[in-house]
Amino acid sequence: MKILYFGGQKSGKTSLSIVRTxxxxxxxxxxxxxxxxxxxxDKEMKTRISRHQAERRDDFITIEEGVDLNGILKENxxxxxxxxxxxxLNNMEKSEEVLISEIQKVMCSRNNIIxxxxxxxxxxxxxxxxxxxxxxxxxxxxxEIAKACDEVYQVNYGIQRRIK
Amino acid sequence: MKILYFGGQKSGKTSLSIVRTxxxxxxxxxxxxxxxxxxxxDKEMKTRISRHQAERRDDFITIEEGVDLNGILKENxxxxxxxxxxxxLNNMEKSEEVLISEIQKVMCSRNNIIxxxxxxxxxxxxxxxxxxxxxxxxxxxxxEIAKACDEVYQVNYGIQRRIK
Amino acid sequence: MKILYFGGQKSGKTSLSIVRTxxxxxxxxxxxxxxxxxxxxDKEMKTRISRHQAERRDDFITIEEGVDLNGILKENxxxxxxxxxxxxLNNMEKSEEVLISEIQKVMCSRNNIIxxxxxxxxxxxxxxxxxxxxxxxxxxxxxEIAKACDEVYQVNYGIQRRIK
Numbered sequence: 001m002k003i004l005y006f007g008g009q010k011s012g013k014t015s016l017s018i019v020r021t022x023x024x025x026x027x028x029x030x031x032x033x034x035x036x037x038x039x040x041x042d043k044e045m046k047t048r049i050s051r052h053q054a055e056r057r058d059d060f061i062t063i064e065e066g067v068d069l070n071g072i073l074k075e076n077x078x079x080x081x082x083x084x085x086x087x088x089l090n091n092m093e094k095s096e097e098v099l100i101s102e103i104q105k106v107m108c109s110r111n112n113i114i115x116x117x118x119x120x121x122x123x124x125x126x127x128x129x130x131x132x133x134x135x136x137x138x139x140x141x142x143x144e145i146a147k148a149c150d151e152v153y154q155v156n157y158g159i160q161r162r163i164k
Numbered sequence: 165m166k167i168l169y170f171g172g173q174k175s176g177k178t179s180l181s182i183v184r185t186x187x188x189x190x191x192x193x194x195x196x197x198x199x200x201x202x203x204x205x206d207k208e209m210k211t212r213i214s215r216h217q218a219e220r221r222d223d224f225i226t227i228e229e230g231v232d233l234n235g236i237l238k239e240n241x242x243x244x245x246x247x248x249x250x251x252x253l254n255n256m257e258k259s260e261e262v263l264i265s266e267i268q269k270v271m272c273s274r275n276n277i278i279x280x281x282x283x284x285x286x287x288x289x290x291x292x293x294x295x296x297x298x299x300x301x302x303x304x305x306x307x308e309i310a311k312a313c314d315e316v317y318q319v320n321y322g323i324q325r326r327i328k
Numbered sequence: 329m330k331i332l333y334f335g336g337q338k339s340g341k342t343s344l345s346i347v348r349t350x351x352x353x354x355x356x357x358x359x360x361x362x363x364x365x366x367x368x369x370d371k372e373m374k375t376r377i378s379r380h381q382a383e384r385r386d387d388f389i390t391i392e393e394g395v396d397l398n399g400i401l402k403e404n405x406x407x408x409x410x411x412x413x414x415x416x417l418n419n420m421e422k423s424e425e426v427l428i429s430e431i432q433k434v435m436c437s438r439n440n441i442i443x444x445x446x447x448x449x450x451x452x453x454x455x456x457x458x459x460x461x462x463x464x465x466x467x468x469x470x471x472e473i474a475k476a477c478d479e480v481y482q483v484n485y486g487i488q489r490r491i492k
Contacts, residue, residue: 006485008285008450010303117485121336122172123287123451124459131288139338139485146485154484156318157170157281157303157310159328164487172449174467286336287451295452320482321334321445321467321474323492 006117007155025078032060035086066090083116107148170281171319189242196224199250230254247280271312334445335483353406360388363414411444435476
């Protein structure tokens, strides 16, 4: 089973996807894949991460992997990937084709996977090349994921709606 | 009764929330709480505000209050707060905890309150600390409000959808 | 018949609107109105445009017109306008009133028209005057179009929802 949760910044998508992850992984402890690379030396982000880790300590096996998703996936497990946007940001030197191919491989893996995407598609796009590429890739990779998902949820202000 | 209208810039959320406010306040004139502080010396904004004020002159009692929402709320009245995003912007020196506590008090008041939030969650977030804090707080406070609301509406291009 | 498709950057709105355009123009070849003016000397954009043109070569008559929509519309034809946001950007020196009046004339034309809008309403709005005006106009013109449309679709990650 593959599921996508998307929503804007602080929309509540992580909390809601955690609930859904626990529902679909009753017999086994699910894996929480943290894609944030702790190399930006950002104090605020570190505080936020510690708080999130504490929240899920008992319910998840945490894996920190920001680059190679296929490298960590085993079989017949449940994974919550938080989040795909950060994975894209960590892989910006790769081409669109390579990233699509990597995500397609993820979609074919024999696991339950819940994906989180931080929606960045609906603002004015900054002119710099990197921001444009990031916004475009998030949309393109998001389409690939949504296409192969059994369920897709939009989250606004803590309220989820299933759209597929 | 508590109601939330959210939508992007120029989505038509104010007009639609005005209609709903009139519907639920039949016997009494409702209050329009303008949270915009007229201290930015912004001509374009002043023109816009004057136009809005003229539109609602006959239907609302206008209260201008950008900081202390609990200070203006009486009991058994109807209030349209336009908007929460501006209230957050006016209170950026306060902590997340203080703002949550203030909004929780608002949610408990014995009044009909219609809240408007300008959705800023779905674009690239600027790197400066203030913008990040503003975007985060809008999401966090928005979740607090949505959780306690009887009705939540999303507005796009003048079309409203009830999502709670 | 008038139809609006809106969605963020790389949401898949063009592909979905092309499908709908073909459905409603069975007997005649529809027109694809490309509003992008090829005068920004943007290599990446040129590559993207060439790819898009190749995709629709057999199914559409392409018209390149970024400024004067009413000038190209005949009668009893089907037009896909991709996109209104770019048309607004190309007409930024005109006033809100002039643009509203032009779009109202488009809405009254005796044609099937499918409109695409790139949603830019839900991020932090840059402080510069032009960006603010562009965001505001996109919302205001979008409301005019949605009001006169028979169908309105929201698109996220390749998934469409009819909201009117």
